[in-house]
Amino acid sequence: MNALRSKKALFVAAAAIIAIPSAALAGDGHQDNTWAAKQAIKGGQARNVILLIGDGMGDSEITIARNYQVGANGRLSMDKLPLTGAYTTYAVQKADPSKPDYVTDSAASGSGWATGHKTYNGAISVLPNEKPVPTILELAKKAGYKTGDVTTAELQDATPAVLGSHVINRDCKGPDAMATCAVNDKVNGGAGSIAEQLVQTKPDLLLGGGKQYFDQTVKAGQYKGLTVAQQAQANGYQVVTDAAGLTAASANKPILGAFAKNNMDLEWVGPKPTRTGTEPAKCAVNTARTASQPHLVDMAxxxxxxxxxxxxxxxxxxxxxxxxxxxxxxxxxxxxxxxIGETVAFDAAIKRVLQYQKQNPDTLVVVTADHGHTSQIVEDVTLGYTATLITADDANMTISYATADIAGSQQHTGTEVRIAAGGPQAANVLGVTNQTDLFFTMKRALGLK
Amino acid sequence: MNALRSKKALFVAAAAIIAIPSAALAGDGHQDNTWAAKQAIKGGQARNVILLIGDGMGDSEITIARNYQVGANGRLSMDKLPLTGAYTTYAVQKADPSKPDYVTDSAASGSGWATGHKTYNGAISVLPNEKPVPTILELAKKAGYKTGDVTTAELQDATPAVLGSHVINRDCKGPDAMATCAVNDKVNGGAGSIAEQLVQTKPDLLLGGGKQYFDQTVKAGQYKGLTVAQQAQANGYQVVTDAAGLTAASANKPILGAFAKNNMDLEWVGPKPTRTGTEPAKCAVNTARTASQPHLVDMAxxxxxxxxxxxxxxxxxxxxxxxxxxxxxxxxxxxxxxxIGETVAFDAAIKRVLQYQKQNPDTLVVVTADHGHTSQIVEDVTLGYTATLITADDANMTISYATADIAGSQQHTGTEVRIAAGGPQAANVLGVTNQTDLFFTMKRALGLK
Incomplete structure (x- = not known):
């Protein structure tokens, strides 16, 4: 593990510590935060709504990233939003939507915050009866707002998909992947795969991975024979595939940026947990990362x-x-x-958004997750797999993954997660709310009918 | 497990569902909570401060109890506090207090909220250098406030202990248990065991378990030869040992209620998790519970x-x-x-406190935990032990414990936990704070120097 304690890793940590000052906005307990809190509560309408979803970023995942990157008493940018609450994420059962499914996936939870309706795991902005319902992005666009949808995953992955497409199964990402979504297939008169529907919904920006699905060929309708990317171009999109292309893209036309075949590359690498733990180590920059891919903060x-x-x-x-x-x-x-590297990269995007909000206070900013996840900070080895990291505090932090074997996939968890917000309507995240309530908060902020 | 699906269990669940209405105060997302939130933010001083500590009650534990007792879309009483935040709980290393210990115990975390100082695991309101520091209860008493300390554990357990005693090791509960606290031992001129110090600090109410330590004999000083309970009586305490005694106790003299030899009995029983899970079952009332013990809500x-x-x-x-x-x-x-049974019993006490606050709005009420814990809501079996419960939604919820073997003790976790509050100064729980900040919030609320 000593190789991981490279100069690069140290540089990353040091740079981030300098970049992110300690708790200024969050009450530090020694000063009375009452007046600042009252000032932070603003009603009325917002000109802009920026929603940042940390996928699977429960309170445990936030704490892990904070401890590692800025120390236990440091504060991430996401920690500085003034108003906070807890937010329940459960899905419902397809066969009986009156009953919850206590552990949601990103599709059901995303459909929840995007449409205001609880639905089943795997659903992309369709109800339990498989009927589509309008999304906050679609409603905003219809009302004359500009729109953007940005991710480090495939653009056809659940979170970006729920904003601009409606299919009965999250796997139906491109024209060649419609086996489980016959009703949505273009060849059956449906609206098409997630990739096709996204470019038809036509947000002003679609930035992320998933190029392979945009390269698949449309099988029916007006654009039959073109790839989805060509369909997008025919409808006015600039299509870019690397950071240079993104930088050069004009602001006068919509941008489809597909920067990786699948998900975008990881920011950091580090020790693999074992049954008996690891020697303490630091994370390192992922040198295998494709240099031409923009970082999340660049896309933001x-x-x-x-x-x-x-x-x-x-x-x-x-x-x-x-x-x-x-x-x-x-x-x-x-x-x-x-x-942790992805959480830190996400936090850099949040920092950029908060700078924008400072210049444009008529902006509602919401940072939350779609569900909790497995990772836990523990004292010792567990029944699962643990690794120990050396944090910004120069102390050891042991992290456990124990909901599945290392060869499998660790499970989501059903815990409530943090939601944090600032700007007009942000007070609606206080207390305990549902992920579906966020739809109504954003809708109200934009004055949508 | 069918025996668990008894009429008693169903009655418990039904009664609680009737007793706890659905989300009224917490924003339900369809109505604008802005005005109510602004009204909820009150500065100035409180006449009373009521702190409710759910030991180990992280967001996962809250969600588990909510799902079971009132359903995923129901709301516990603790969910109805208007202002919420996330709260970091880490301890510090005794050998080098500049470095965190990412997983705290209740002693260090309790010392944190009780005194405003981070300390080491096992410390009872002493600094890393083993010197005592004043607690919020001691400062309040000195300033002329009445005080109370109530628990379902032994009164000498960490959380109640940190308010009225100062020892270098949490195990030093009575005069016969001072092996690891020579410096605190009365025979060495110290302030004595936790039991002795608690009655010397003399809160107006001390209610909980731990009778065995009050029955131990004082070994030096003015009260040598008396039991700690007799020392308490000599100093004006009424000593009661059952619910009837508590009911009958006069309000004109301090009350020491020690209702169990160790911890008080559990409210509920239910299935034991296994490596391969369990058949879905309901919880049942613990019929082995000693009927003469008051419930937490009775003590509250x-x-x-x-x-x-x-x-x-x-x-x-x-x-x-x-x-x-x-x-x-x-x-x-x-x-x-x-x-879950203990969380529900705790929530009943919170409900009673919120009724009091409604009549006495000059009361700061804070509900939080001292640290996160192991239990997770999962989809399937894990590398640990799982059990499946049938919830108030008539749906199955699977809970995993995977940080230690079933014969051992599951580990605390280092996650940030929820803090919720209402009343004067409650806005100081918003955002991200430390457990030590809570001391300063309560101190400010009571106008203490």
Whole structure:
């Protein structure tokens, strides 16, 4: 593990510590936060809504990232949002939607916050009866707002998919992958795969991975014979595939950025947990990461720049979703440094968003997760797999993954998760709410019918 | 497991569902909570502070109890507090207090909220250098407030102990148990064991278990030869040992209620998790529970009645701590129904406290935990032990314990936990704070120097 304690890893840690100052906005307990809290509560309408979803980023995952990156008493950018609550994430059973499914997946939970309706695991913005329901992005676009959908996963993955597509099974990502969604298939008169529907919904920005599905060929209808990417181009999209292309893309036309065949590459690597634990180690930068892929903060920055420019002379602003997707995927993979690196990258995007909000206080910013996950900070080895990391405090932190074998996929958990917000309507995250309530909060903030 | 699906169990569940209405105060997302939130933020001083500690009651444990008792979309009384935040619980290393210990015990975390100082695991309101520091209860008493300390554990257990005693090791519960605390031993000129110090600090109410330590004989000083209980009586305490005695106790003198030799009996019993899971079952009332023991809500009710009566004609009110202690102990024991029953009993005490607050809005109420714990809601069997319960939703919920073998003790976890509050100064729990910050919030609320 000593190889992991490279200069690069130390540089990453040091740079981030400098970049993220300690708790300033969150009450530090020695000063009375009452007046600041009262000021933070704003009613009325927002010009913009920016939703940041840390996939699988429960309170345990946040604490792990905080301890590692800024120390136990440090504060991440996401910790600085003034208003906070707990948020229940359960799905419902397809066969009997009056009954909960206590452990949700990202599809059901995403459909919840995107549409205001609880649904079954695997559903992409369809009800338990498989009928589509409008999403916050679709409603915002219809009302004249600009829109963006950004992720480090495939753009066809559950979280980005729920905003601009409606299929009965989350696996139906492209025209060649419709086996479980006959009713949605274009050849049967349906609206098509997730990839096809996303470009038909036509957000002003679609940035992430999943290029392979945009490269599949449309099988029926007006665009038959074209790839989904070509269909997008025919409808006015600029299609870009690397960071340089993203930088160069014009703000005057919609942008489809597909930067990886599958999910985008991981930021960090580190020790693999074992049954008996590991020697303490630091995480390192993933040198195998494709250099031409933009980081999440780069995509967030481009999205904000473009959407701001496009709406500068408009009464209405934009709706933007930004997902830190591989927090979840690396928790499934029992990869602590993978998980933490993605959380830190997500937090960098949050920092950029909060800078934007500071300049544009008529912006509602919400940071939350779609469900809890497996990883736990423990004292000792467990019945599962553990690894020990050396944190920014120069102390050892042991992380356990114990809901599945290392060869399998660690399980989601059903715990309530943190939701944090600032800006108009942010007070609606206080207390205990449902992920479906977030839809209504965002809808109210944008004044949508 | 069919025996568990008894009429008694069904009655318990039904009664509780009727007793606890669904989300009224917490924003339900369809109505704008902005105005109510602004109204909920009150500065200034409180007449009373009531702190409720759910030991080991992380967000996962809260969600488990909610799902079981009132259903996933139901709301516990603790869910109805208007202002919420996340709260970090880490301890520090004794040898180098500049470094965190990421997984705290109840002693270090309790010392944190009771004194405002981070300390080492096992410390009872002493600093890492083993020196005592004043507690919120001691400061409140000194300033003329009435005080109470209530628990379902032994009164000498960490959470109640940190409010009125100072020893270097949490195990030093009575005069016969001072092996690891020579410096605190009366025979060496110290302040004595936890039991002795508690009655010397003399809160107006001390209610819980741990009778065995009050029955031990004082070994030096003024009360040498008396039991600790006799010492308490000599100093004006009424000593009661059962529910009838508690009911009959006068409000005109301090009350020491020691209702069990060790911890108080559990409320519920249920299935024992196994490596391969269990058949779905319901929890049942613990028929082995000693009928003469008061429930936590009975102790809370007596404490509120007495403290309210004692302060009716005073400008200053009271400080009261109420602990749901065996949430933690039954999570350690991998006993889901034990854990849930204690959480539900704790919530009944919270309901009583919120009724008091409604009549006395100049009361700060804080509900939080001292640390997270092992139990997780999962989809399937894990590498640990699981049991499946039939919830108030008539749906199956599977709970996993996987941080230790079933014969051992499940581990605490280092996750941030929820803190919820209402009343003057409650806004200081918003965002991300430390458990030590809670000391300063309560101190400010009571106007203590």
């Amino acid at each position: 920055d481009k999205a904000l720049t473009v959407l701001d420019k496009q709406t500068r002379n408009s009464r209405k602003g934009f709706f933007l979703q930004i997902e830190g997707a591989s927090i979840d995927k690396q928790d499934h993979a029992a990869n602590p440094c993978g998980q | 009710d007596k404490a509120l009645t007495v403290l309210d009566k004692q302060t009716r004609n005073s400008r200053k009110g009271f400080f009261l701590q109420i602990e749901g202690a065996s949430i933690d102990k039954q999570d350690h024991a991998a006993n889901p129904c034990g854990q």
